[in-house]
Each structure stands twice: as C-alpha cells, then as structure tokens.
Amino acid sequence: xxxxxxxxxxxxxxxxxxxxxxxxxxxxxxxxxxxxxxxxxxxxxxxxxxxxxxxxxxxxxxxxxxxxxxxxxxxxxxxxxxxxxxxxxxxxxxxxxxxxxxxxxxxxxxxxxxxxxxxxxxxxxxxxxxxxxxxxxxxxxxxxxxxxxxxxxxxxxxxxxxxxxxxxxxxxxxxxxxxxxxxxxxxxxxxxxxxxxxxxxxxxxxxxxxxxxxxxxxxxxxxxxxxxxxxxxxxxxxxxxxxxxxxxxxxxxxxxxxxxxxxxxxxxx
Numbered sequence: 322x323x324x325x326x327x328x329x330x331x332x333x334x335x336x337x338x339x340x341x342x343x344x345x346x347x348x349x350x351x352x353x354x355x356x357x358x359x360x361x362x363x364x365x366x367x368x369x370x371x372x373x374x375x376x377x378x379x380x381x382x383x384x385x386x387x388x389x390x391x392x393x394x395x396x397x398x399x400x401x402x403x404x405x406x407x408x409x410x411x412x413x414x415x416x417x418x419x420x421x422x423x424x425x426x427x428x429x430x431x432x433x434x435x436x437x438x439x440x441x442x443x444x445x446x447x448x449x450x451x452x453x454x455x456x457x458x459x460x461x462x463x464x465x466x467x468x469x470x471x472x473x474x475x476x477x478x479x480x481x482x483x484x485x486x487x488x489x490x491x492x493x494x495x496x497x498x499x500x501x502x503x504x505x506x507x508x509x510x511x512x513x514x515x516x517x518x519x520x521x522x523x524x525x526x527x528x529x530x531x532x533x534x535x536x537x538x539x540x541x542x543x544x545x546x547x548x549x550x551x552x553x554x555x556x557x558x559x560x561x562x563x564x565x566x567x568x569x570x571x572x573x574x575x576x577x578x579x580x581x582x583x584x585x586x587x588x589x590x
Contacts, residue, residue, distance in 0.1 A: 339445065347414055347441040354410040358403060358437060365399040372396060408432050414444045422457035423526045425464055461526045469517040469587045472510040476589050487580045488571040493564050501542030503566065512536060517587045522558050535562065
C-alpha cells in the first residue's frame with residue numbers, strides 16, 4: 322500500500338479534537354439519548370400495528386366508536402417525543418461547549434440537519450464547522466472583541482484618552498429604586514466591558530475576580546455599596562475604574578500606551 326492510499330484511509334476522529342472531559346460528557350449524553358430513543362421507538366413499534374389494526378377493523382365494520390388507540394394522543398405524541406429528545410440531546414452537547422469555552426453556537430441548524438439517528442460525533446463535527454477554523458479559545462476571544470466593539474457606537478466622540486486614563490461617555494446606564502438606590506440597568510454593557518478588560522490584563526475570557534466583585538456591587542446598588550468611589554486594582558495593566566452618575570466610566574491604566582492599546586483593540590471598529 323503506497324503512502325497516498327494510507328493517507329486516504331486516515332479520518333479525523335472528533336474525539337481527538339476535544340478534551341477528555343468533554344469527550345466523556347458527550348459519550349455519556351449519547352448513551353442516555355440512545356437508550357431513551359430506543360425505548361420510545363420500541364413503544365411506537367408496538368402501538369402502531371395495533372392502532373392500524375383497530376383502524377382497519379373499524380373501517381371494515383363501519384363502527385361509529387373508532388379505535389381505542391388514537392393517532393394524535395398515541396402515534397403523533399410518540400413521534401413528537403422522539404423529536405423533542407433529539408432536540409434536547411443536541412442542546413445539551415452544544416450548550417456544554419458554549420458554556421465551557423464562552424462561544425456562541427447554533428443548535429437549530431444542527432437539529433434541522435440530522436434525523437433521530439445522529440450521534441455526538443455528528444454534533445461535534447458541526448460545532449467545529451461553526452468555529453470557522455478557529456480553536457475554541459480563538460473563537461471566544463474573537464467574539465468577545467466584536468461584542469465589546471459593538472457597545473461603542475461613536476468611538477471618536479465617546480472615547481477620550483488623556484494620559485493613562487480612558488473615559489467613555491454615556492456608557493453606564495442606571496436604574497433607580499428606593500430599596501437599592503442607583504444601580505446599573507439590567508441590560509448594562511459593563512459585563513462585556515469588564516470581560517474585555519480581564520482579557521486585556523491576563524489573556525483569559527473569564528472575568529477577573531476583583532472586576533466581577535465590582536460588577537456585583539454595581540448590580541446591588543448605591544444603598545449597599547459606595548459604587549461611585551474609585552475601585553483600585555493591583556494589576557499589571559489596570560490601575561483603577563470609576564463610574565459616574567452622568568453615565569461616564571473612566572479606566573486608569575499603568576501608562577498611556579496601554580490605554581491606547583485597549584481602545585484600539587477592544588473598542589475601535
């Protein structure tokens with residue numbers, strides 16, 4: 322056998338492209354899905370011939386009472402259950418990778434493409450197709466940068482850099498409640514912004530603990546925390562963050578070059 326023939330026999334196993342913990346999760350979910358699918362299919366295979374026989378008997382005898390089994394309540398119900406558990410199987414696998422690696426993935430396109438006999442390897446293959454050649458880590462960073470840029474609608478007007486400080490005007494949206502005082506709006510852009518600052522600081526898409534705490538303070542409100550004070554951090558790149566009642570936010574970096582680099586990388590389209 323020549324080298325070309327050997328290469329043609331090589332197929333990429335999706336299990337070799339994912340972490341062992343991911344593989345075990347996917348294999349376990351497939352085992353559970355396959356067992357449930359088989360049980361429902363066996364029930365359908367038993368019920369359908371009986372239903373067909375009853376239906377034919379009623380038709381031949383002109384019976385007014387019909388069958389004991391019902392097309393909607395029994396046959397179509399089991400068909401719908403089979404489709405439903407297939408969708409659950411796809412969602413469990415896709416959502417696992419989406420949560421694990423902070424990437425956006427589409428379950429609908431996978432669910433519509435495959436019948437009941439799909440496997441976890443089919444789903445994993447489709448997930449890699451959706452990554453567009455990126456690794457999970459690269460895809461997560463790409464999506465984070467795009468999401469942060471999308472929070473800025475007029476960079477030249479809204480973003481101001483003075484020395485080592487970067488300010489964004491009209492960026493922090495507030496709600497006011499008697500029990501919490503002022504707190505950030507539920508649709509705040511800050512969660513994405515803090516995640517971007519964390520990636521800039523250490524290369525991870527996971528929000529740094531201190532930034533996560535500040536965000537939680539902002540959500541709980543001014544009656545509980547002094548949220549309009551300057552939050553200072555012992556980081557290599559970021560020195561402090563301060564939010565203002567007029568919706569401005571200011572981030573102080575260790576030097577001007579870092580402020581400019583963050584703005585150009587994460588904010589400027």
